[in-house]
Amino acid sequence: MEIMSLKDFYREMGFANDNELTAILPEGIDKEIGHFNVFSTANVRKQVKQTKTMPYNRRTYYKISLINGSNRAEYADKVIDIPKNGLLFASPKVPYNYIPLDEEQSGYFCIFTHEFLAASHNSIALDEIPIFRPGGYPVFQINESQAEELESLFKKMVAELDSDYTYKYDLLRNYVLELIHYGQKLQPDIALYTSHKATTRVAGLFVELLERQFPITSTAQQLELRTAKDYAEKLAIHVNHLNKVLKENTGKTTTDFISSRIVQEAKILLKQTDWNVSEIAYSLGFEEVAHFSNFFKRQSGISPLAFRT
Numbered sequence: 001m002e003i004m005s006l007k008d009f010y011r012e013m014g015f016a017n018d019n020e021l022t023a024i025l026p027e028g029i030d031k032e033i034g035h036f037n038v039f040s041t042a043n044v045r046k047q048v049k050q051t052k053t054m055p056y057n058r059r060t061y062y063k064i065s066l067i068n069g070s071n072r073a074e075y076a077d078k079v080i081d082i083p084k085n086g087l088l089f090a091s092p093k094v095p096y097n098y099i100p101l102d103e104e105q106s107g108y109f110c111i112f113t114h115e116f117l118a119a120s121h122n123s124i125a126l127d128e129i130p131i132f133r134p135g136g137y138p139v140f141q142i143n144e145s146q147a148e149e150l151e152s153l154f155k156k157m158v159a160e161l162d163s164d165y166t167y168k169y170d171l172l173r174n175y176v177l178e179l180i181h182y183g184q185k186l187q188p189d190i191a192l193y194t195s196h197k198a199t200t201r202v203a204g205l206f207v208e209l210l211e212r213q214f215p216i217t218s219t220a221q222q223l224e225l226r227t228a229k230d231y232a233e234k235l236a237i238h239v240n241h242l243n244k245v246l247k248e249n250t251g252k253t254t255t256d257f258i259s260s261r262i263v264q265e266a267k268i269l270l271k272q273t274d275w276n277v278s279e280i281a282y283s284l285g286f287e288e289v290a291h292f293s294n295f296f297k298r299q300s301g302i303s304p305l306a307f308r309t
Contacts, residue, residue: 035117065109108154228254
């Protein structure tokens with residue numbers, strides 16, 4: 001599985017060299033912290049003549065898409081169909097495969113890096129909110145009224161990006177944050193509840209530390225932290241206290257969190273790489289393949305090889 005960079009994204013759109021890339025980037029973007037751009041889906045499809053499926057990849061940027069048309073989003077642990085209108089949030093940490101099911105596709109999408117929003121005084125921890133977290137709720141079906149409201153917001157982005165307003169990138173950051181909060185309000189109640197309860201400092205630090213271990217991109221890479229004790233020591237607290245905080249705020253133990261995240265990564269590696277089971281086991285911190293196989297079967301009810309095939 002490859003990691004798609006911003007340059008890869010623009011080259012996939014048909015801009016083969018750096019001169020062409022410079023020509024289409026928003027004026028002044030290189031002077032800004034981070035990167036932002038916004039597109040009309042119909043224009044992109046016309047330009048790229050896109051008929052192929054978007055590959056299942058991790059990306060180095062965030063993406064928010066207003067979708068008008070029938071589509072399917074495939075993740076390691078779920079498949080989400082979008083019959084007509086949808087709002088999709090994509091994170092660098094969660095690979096997905098995007099399949100247009102209609103010839104006619106319209107809407108808008110914006111791409112941005114973590115650094116772009118970090119330059120704002122109102123920035124939020126992107127990877128800690130449900131729409132950008134692994135296992136979260138990344139795609140929402142929306143009605144016509146919501147689609148029109150969101151289309152108006154994207155059109156403001158397009159107009160602002162073309163303007164010569166001195167502080168346009170500050171305004172664009174606000175528009176991106178508005179989109180994020182719009183998605184947050186569409187979250188199922190249980191996801192919002194869990195996210196809200198997990199804002200205690202200890203729980204937040206644990207989640208951040210856990211997510212730093214991923215993604216696994218090389219067979220030479222190995223998880224540094226594997227057990228609840230490892231995380232507790234890193235956070236300089238007693239393992240019982242860490243368990244208590246997580247249990248009270250999320251209903252899950254430290255081991256539940258770690259095991260769930262490891263098995264999710266294992267499924268991605270089994271489906272999207274040609275690594276053998278031994279290599280995957282090693283990268284996820286298992287010294288013995290048998291231990292990994294038993295763990296995977298206990299968590300998912302199926303063996304690694306059976307899952308792969």
